[in-house]
Amino acid sequence: MTTKIYSPEELQKIAPVFGQLSxxxxxxxxxCHDKDSGLKAIIGIxxxxxxxxxxxxxMWNYASEWEAxxxxxxxxxxxxxxxxxxxxxxxxxxxxxxxxxxxDKSPELIKAFAKYVNSLGGRYITAEDVGTTTDDMDLIHSxxxxxxxxxxxxxxxxxxxxxxAYGVFMGLKAATQFQFGSDDLNGKKILVQGIxxxxxxxxxxxxxxxxxxxxxxINQDRVTQIAEKYNVQKFTGDDIYSADVDIYxxxxxxxxxxxxTIEKIKAKVIAGAANNQLAVEAKHGKRLQERGIxxxxxxxxxxxxxxxxxxxxxxxxxxxxxxxxxxxxxxTLEVLNYAKQHGLTSQQAAMKKAEERLNxxx
Numbered sequence: 001m002t003t004k005i006y007s008p009e010e011l012q013k014i015a016p017v018f019g020q021l022s023x024x025x026x027x028x029x030x031x032c033h034d035k036d037s038g039l040k041a042i043i044g045i046x047x048x049x050x051x052x053x054x055x056x057x058x059m060w061n062y063a064s065e066w067e068a069x070x071x072x073x074x075x076x077x078x079x080x081x082x083x084x085x086x087x088x089x090x091x092x093x094x095x096x097x098x099x100x101x102x103x104d105k106s107p108e109l110i111k112a113f114a115k116y117v118n119s120l121g122g123r124y125i126t127a128e129d130v131g132t133t134t135d136d137m138d139l140i141h142s143x144x145x146x147x148x149x150x151x152x153x154x155x156x157x158x159x160x161x162x163x164x165a166y167g168v169f170m171g172l173k174a175a176t177q178f179q180f181g182s183d184d185l186n187g188k189k190i191l192v193q194g195i196x197x198x199x200x201x202x203x204x205x206x207x208x209x210x211x212x213x214x215x216x217x218i219n220q221d222r223v224t225q226i227a228e229k230y231n232v233q234k235f236t237g238d239d240i241y242s243a244d245v246d247i248y249x250x251x252x253x254x255x256x257x258x259x260x261t262i263e264k265i266k267a268k269v270i271a272g273a274a275n276n277q278l279a280v281e282a283k284h285g286k287r288l289q290e291r292g293i294x295x296x297x298x299x300x301x302x303x304x305x306x307x308x309x310x311x312x313x314x315x316x317x318x319x320x321x322x323x324x325x326x327x328x329x330x331x332t333l334e335v336l337n338y339a340k341q342h343g344l345t346s347q348q349a350a351m352k353k354a355e356e357r358l359n360x361x362x
Contacts, residue, residue: 025046271295
């Protein structure tokens with residue numbers, strides 16, 4: 001196990017391209033390598049003003065190490081704003097492990113990663129994310145206490161996905177209320193992109209409330225399974241962004257709202273679980289506003305998971321986590337109304353509210 005922690009100033013000197021990535025005054029970047037297990041990982045700590053940086057560990061087969069670095073920078077920054085706007089005493093952090101979770105993950109690799117988490121002494125607390133599971137968090141827990149989302153048998157709250165999905169559902173309903181004057185989803189046409197654990201649970205909520213749901217995912221077997229389970233339609237068109245739907249719900253990876261897609265979107269509401277949905281926040285947030293499309297800021301409405309695992313730290317139960325998560329509905333309406341009143345995009349309004357809380361603690 002070898003450790004090298006670079007300060008932002010050092011990184012600027014050794015890697016000028018770093019300044020072209022998603023660097024935003026991050027406090028610490030940790031590059032993790034373990035030859036024996038094959039571990040290559042990056043931990044990003046964005047901001048610890050409100051408390052220790054908490055954020056999940058994503059395992060993904062990135063095309064390059066620079067792509068992985070860019071992802072961890074964007075995701076850790078998003079966690080800062082997510083915790084701040086949710087009223088949690090947590091900072092923002094994230095970790096990425098480079099590799100295919102189906103092929104490259106091993107107990108040795110997870111344990112090697114856990115040692116890096118432990119070496120940070122609690123400045124970073126991890127949890128599960130894309131490519132990692134509750135079982136992985138339990139294994140990390142055998143090495144370090146700085147982990148959440150562990151099994152209930154170990155005193156944890158288990159898989160946070162259901163609570164994340166509930167928060168997205170609440171945010172989606174609020175955005176629907178703002179756009180259409182009613183949050184009744186009966187008969188609303190909704191396209192869910194990405195049907196992992198969060199996406200599936202969201203589909204369940206939507207179907208139970210009468211929505212006409214279409215689903216899409218890169219895993220076609222999964223699409224078939226979920227379509228049959230919930231009696232929903234598979235999306236069969238050529239381009240999901242041109243789909244004739246009322247609501248587009250991105251629940252896979254980020255940046256799906258970009259130069260190539262934004263003019264095609266027919267939906268009047270965008271509300272999903274994916275992080276960093278806007279490829280360029282200012283540009284694409286403004287264009288959605290100009291087109292009259294209501295965007296529910298992702299870091300606001302997908303905060304249910306972190307609200308849930310925060311309960312492991314401050315000791316509240318699932319009922320309290322759900323109560324706090326349900327309030328995402330009210331916060332989303334507040335943000336959308338604030339944006340309208342002040343001529344801001346919804347993304348700008350949500351960030352402003354988060355920054356106000358961050359600045360009040362400095």
